[in-house]
Amino acid sequence: xxxxxAVIMAGGVGARFWPxxxxxxxxxxxxxxxxxSLLRSTVRRLSGLMDQDRVYIVTNKTQKxxxxxxxxxxxxxxxxxxxxxxxxAACIGLAALHVKKADPKAVMVVLPADHIIDDxxxxxxxxxxxxxxxxESGSLITxxxxxxxxxxxxxxxxxxxxxxxxxxxxxxxxxxxxxxAEKPNVPTAERFIESGDxxxxxxxxxxxxxxxxxxxxxxxxxxxxxxxxxxxxLGTDKYQSTLDLAYGMIRGISIDYGVMEKTxxxxxxxxxxxxxxxxxxxxxxxxxxxxxxxxxxxxxxLLKETKNTLIHSVNQFVAAVGVENLIxxxxxxxxxxxxxxxxxxxxEIVDYLKRKQMNDYL
Numbered sequence: 001x002x003x004x005x006a007v008i009m010a011g012g013v014g015a016r017f018w019p020x021x022x023x024x025x026x027x028x029x030x031x032x033x034x035x036x037s038l039l040r041s042t043v044r045r046l047s048g049l050m051d052q053d054r055v056y057i058v059t060n061k062t063q064k065x066x067x068x069x070x071x072x073x074x075x076x077x078x079x080x081x082x083x084x085x086x087x088x089a090a091c092i093g094l095a096a097l098h099v100k101k102a103d104p105k106a107v108m109v110v111l112p113a114d115h116i117i118d119d120x121x122x123x124x125x126x127x128x129x130x131x132x133x134x135x136e137s138g139s140l141i142t143x144x145x146x147x148x149x150x151x152x153x154x155x156x157x158x159x160x161x162x163x164x165x166x167x168x169x170x171x172x173x174x175x176x177x178x179x180x181a182e183k184p185n186v187p188t189a190e191r192f193i194e195s196g197d198x199x200x201x202x203x204x205x206x207x208x209x210x211x212x213x214x215x216x217x218x219x220x221x222x223x224x225x226x227x228x229x230x231x232x233x234l235g236t237d238k239y240q241s242t243l244d245l246a247y248g249m250i251r252g253i254s255i256d257y258g259v260m261e262k263t264x265x266x267x268x269x270x271x272x273x274x275x276x277x278x279x280x281x282x283x284x285x286x287x288x289x290x291x292x293x294x295x296x297x298x299x300x301x302l303l304k305e306t307k308n309t310l311i312h313s314v315n316q317f318v319a320a321v322g323v324e325n326l327i328x329x330x331x332x333x334x335x336x337x338x339x340x341x342x343x344x345x346x347x348e349i350v351d352y353l354k355r356k357q358m359n360d361y362l
Contacts, residue, residue: 002135004127004206005054005106006046007095010039010113011063011082013362015350016280016343019334020312023062023362028113029070032278033287038114040071045117049109049124056080056098057113058091083244087252089259092205093216093227094243100209101234107131108212110205116287118274126271130206133174133267140215141174141206142260144199144268145275150189153279153344155201155256156181158192159268169267177266180256199270201256203277215265220258226250281327281336282343285310299330310340334361 014027021027028039036044039057046055052073058080059067068074080098082091092110099106109127117123130141144157159175160167167176180201184192192198217224226246233242260266278284288296288310295303299313307324316330327343329336338346353361 002131003054003103003106004050004109004131005056005099005102006050006109006111007092007099008039008042008055008057008111008113009088009091010057010067011060011085011091012114013350014114015347017278018346018350019331019336019361020314020329024066026063026066027278029063029066032284033116037070038116038278039067042111042113042115043071045120045123049127053078054102056095058082058095060085082247084247084250085252086247086250088203088255089216089220089223089253090247090250092212092255093223094230096209096212096216097227097231097234100213100231104209107134107206107208110207112203112277114278115202115204116274116276116278120273122273123271126269126273127206129172129174130269133169133172134206134208134211137169137267138208138211138265139267140211140260140263140265141267141269142177143202143204143206143271145202146270146272147193147198147200150186150193151200152183152186152189153283154277155183156189156192156198157201157268158195158198159270161197167267174267174269177260177268180261199268200275202271202275203256204271205255205260211265212259215259215263219262220253223250223253223258280343281310281312281329281338281346282340285327285340308340 010028013023014021017027029037031037056078057067060082064079064081080095099108126143134141157180158178160178161175163170226249230242230246233239276283276287285296290296294308295306297311300317301311301313302319304321306320309323309326311318311320311328313330315332318328318330320328325340327338327340
């Protein structure tokens, strides 16, 4: 029986969730919706799919101690620490080496740390199907989300949803990928939805370790060369120095751009399990409970003649009068005010703070 291992990518900061999400309090460790952090929910969601000793978390040096304190039951081997951020291709490649060492025939289930999933049994069904097909076929499988609205903050996957005779897994609900699409504007997103064959790109992947390493070798040979340098050092006292040297050479690129958009082995399974990546304050507003005026408020807040607005205050008293369709977030040292439809642009504030080396606000 094939063994599956989970790899949770937890090194990001969640820039679009600034000023609440920071380097030392990243989005995945915040209690966004429930009284449980997104990372803890992700780990708990795997119960029933695999034992805890087959769950790896990839993060960075800054967040290592935060995660250890946050999830103390994790064993030391469960944390894979990247010396530098090099995007998801390097993160996944490094994790594949660790999983391969534990079990050369294993299937990896790659998950972001900061997603919300409502229907866990259906999520389990989809993952089990993906693991079975990935093990049988050596395919690279992604989970696409059935879209509910023309979202411009997600990438899209176009699937071949008709049986063309070349897909042996079609009747099991596993579709060939026709193409990946960038984050669209509103009219393009609306066309995607109307076509019926586009899914949101969730960033969740399932594949055998040998399959993904083969595709990295084909599509990203420079990255594969550095991974090949790292692999012999696993479990030795030379591992850290070898890892540091390799990461100094690795070029940052996402697994989507580097591999998935180029491979001829990509398949997608449609997911309908109440998914959100909570990628922006506006997405949180969409998910949250609201009052009769369409407002959602957290903290010490006074609202007067205010509609369709999200207010999140950590400690400050916030009053909003006569405004509509806003995001207002107040922390001890920063305040964000923006139109709800511009919440994807919050990342630009973080980019500005980095350029100006205003690290106290990061």
